[in-house]
Amino acid sequence: MTTATESSQQSFVLLRLGERRFALPASQVAELVAPSRVFRFPHKSPALEGVILRRGRMIALCDIAEQLTGKRLDTRRFNLLATRKYESQLDWIAIPVSGECELINSEMMDASSNDSPHVDGWLSHGGEVIEVLRLSALTPGPAETLLPAPLRDFAEARS
Amino acid sequence: MNFPSADKSHQPRTEQIILFRVSGQTFAISSASVQEVRSVDNIAGMARDLPESHLKKVRHSIRRGDRTLYIVNAAIHFGLQPQPASLVFFLRRTRAALLIDGIEKMTTMTRLQALSQAFQGEERNWYRGLTALDQAVVPVVYPEGFLSLEELTLLEAAQSSADTRLASSDNHGAQVQ
Numbered sequence: 001m002t003t004a005t006e007s008s009q010q011s012f013v014l015l016r017l018g019e020r021r022f023a024l025p026a027s028q029v030a031e032l033v034a035p036s037r038v039f040r041f042p043h044k045s046p047a048l049e050g051v052i053l054r055r056g057r058m059i060a061l062c063d064i065a066e067q068l069t070g071k072r073l074d075t076r077r078f079n080l081l082a083t084r085k086y087e088s089q090l091d092w093i094a095i096p097v098s099g100e101c102e103l104i105n106s107e108m109m110d111a112s113s114n115d116s117p118h119v120d121g122w123l124s125h126g127g128e129v130i131e132v133l134r135l136s137a138l139t140p141g142p143a144e145t146l147l148p149a150p151l152r153d154f155a156e157a158r159s
Numbered sequence: 160m161n162f163p164s165a166d167k168s169h170q171p172r173t174e175q176i177i178l179f180r181v182s183g184q185t186f187a188i189s190s191a192s193v194q195e196v197r198s199v200d201n202i203a204g205m206a207r208d209l210p211e212s213h214l215k216k217v218r219h220s221i222r223r224g225d226r227t228l229y230i231v232n233a234a235i236h237f238g239l240q241p242q243p244a245s246l247v248f249f250l251r252r253t254r255a256a257l258l259i260d261g262i263e264k265m266t267t268m269t270r271l272q273a274l275s276q277a278f279q280g281e282e283r284n285w286y287r288g289l290t291a292l293d294q295a296v297v298p299v300v301y302p303e304g305f306l307s308l309e310e311l312t313l314l315e316a317a318q319s320s321a322d323t324r325l326a327s328s329d330n331h332g333a334q335v336q
Contacts, residue, residue: 039296041184042237044280051275051289051296058289058296060277084276091276141276 009105012123012132015080016099017065018073023104023123023132024082030092031081032101047140052079052094061094064138067118073098084135086142093139108132171269176290178263178297179248182239185263185297187290188248192302195249199258202247206230207325212317214310220318221256223249228256229314231305237285254314255305266292271299 011026033054038061040050051058059081065073076096083090108121111132120134175190206219209229216235220227228249234241244258268290274283284304290297306314 041186041296041298042239042285043278043282044238045278045282048277053291053294053296056270056291058272058275058291060275062277086276089276093275093277139277140279142279 009107012104012106012108013080014102014104014125014130015095015097016101018069018071018098020069021128021130022068023106023125023130024080024135025120025132026103028082028084028135029080029101030083032078032097033081035076035079035096045140054081054094057092059092059094061096062139063096064133065096065098067138068133082135084139084141091141093135095139173267173269174271175265176268176299177265178292179246180260180263181233181237182242182260184237184239185295186233187268187292187297187299188302189299190265192251193248194251196262197247197249199244199247207321209314209317209321210324211320213313217306217310217314220314220321226254227318228254229306229311229318230256230258232258233305234258234260236305250302250305253302253305254311255302257305268292268299 012023013026013029014021014023031054036052036054038050038052039058047062049061049063051060053059061079063072065071073096075098077099078097078101079094080097080101081092081094083092085091104123104125106123106125108123111119111121116137118134118137119131121132123130123132176187177190177193178185178187180186202221206221209218209220212218216232217229218232219230221230222228230247232241232244234244242260245261246259248257248259250257271288271290273288274286282298284307285300286298286304287301288299290299
């Protein structure tokens with residue numbers, strides 16, 4: 001019985017946005033890094049602030065706090081680097097968070113049809129009920145898979 | 160011994176680029192895409208007004224050989240605050256000439272990263288991708304992205320109207336802005 005329970009447990013990263021905590025499947029989280037310079041250039045994707053440079057990779061920065069808590073973060077302590085998958089391609093995104101993150105093992109309860117599209121499921125942890133986030137519903141991305149990206153005549157292009 | 164041909168594709172390729180400034184922003188363009196660079200003063204006498212252009216970013220055209228090129232204000236194209244432009248890029252394989260503020264330098268990029276899928280606006284037509292140079296991120300423009308097919312159709316109509324007007328009056332060169 002215990003074995004069966006353990007096998008249904010997954011790893012999640014708990015992240016803090018203001019006063020609230022949310023979760024992401026650990027498999028989607030790559031790294032937690034200190035905030036760094038945001039490079040801005042003209043674009044028409046209002047949800048994005050720009051990109052950050054991390055180990056040679058340019059990662060779009062998207063503050064999801066306002067959508068989830070109703071207000072922007074006062075303090076950004078870290079950027080959580082997460083991945084979203086479009087077919088076989090991984091797309092990275094940086095999410096500012098306001099506190100330390102925590103890795104936990106827990107069993108996820110699936111979201112119901114009444115839940116918001118950004119809710120992938122629910123965790124019960126430390127007396128709290130925590131939303132597991134569906135990043136693709138919170139951060140901009142292709143409605144349908146539009147790969148490959150419009151790269152032409154260049155061999156080294158990759159995301 | 161024969162090595163698999165796949166090995167070749169892993170060798171880093173490089174590309175010569177020109178870094179240019181528009182309203183305080185730095186962009187890159189493949190130097191192979193730029194046919195000629197001229198000063199605005201130099202072409203002012205050759206540019207023709209397009210008073211009926213519905214595109215705010217294109218107010219002038221210029222005749223080059225048997226083709227009409229449309230002069231695109233890069234600042235307006237990118238939604239930036241326009242500043243007095245000083246140079247014009249004549250681009251290969253497009254009908255666009257590009258008004259820019261200045262050239263920073265020519266350099267080489269070794270890596271072009273695809274624009275993240277998070278970018279879903281017009282920028283997907285503007286940029287081939289991003290490159291990192293000296294710990295800074297620079298968008299690499301897509302030369303064909305300055306004028307869409309629809310925009311070209313509108314401009315051709317405006318040009319046709321301007322030509323008709325020119326035939327009936329004796330208009331001379333316009334001031335490029």
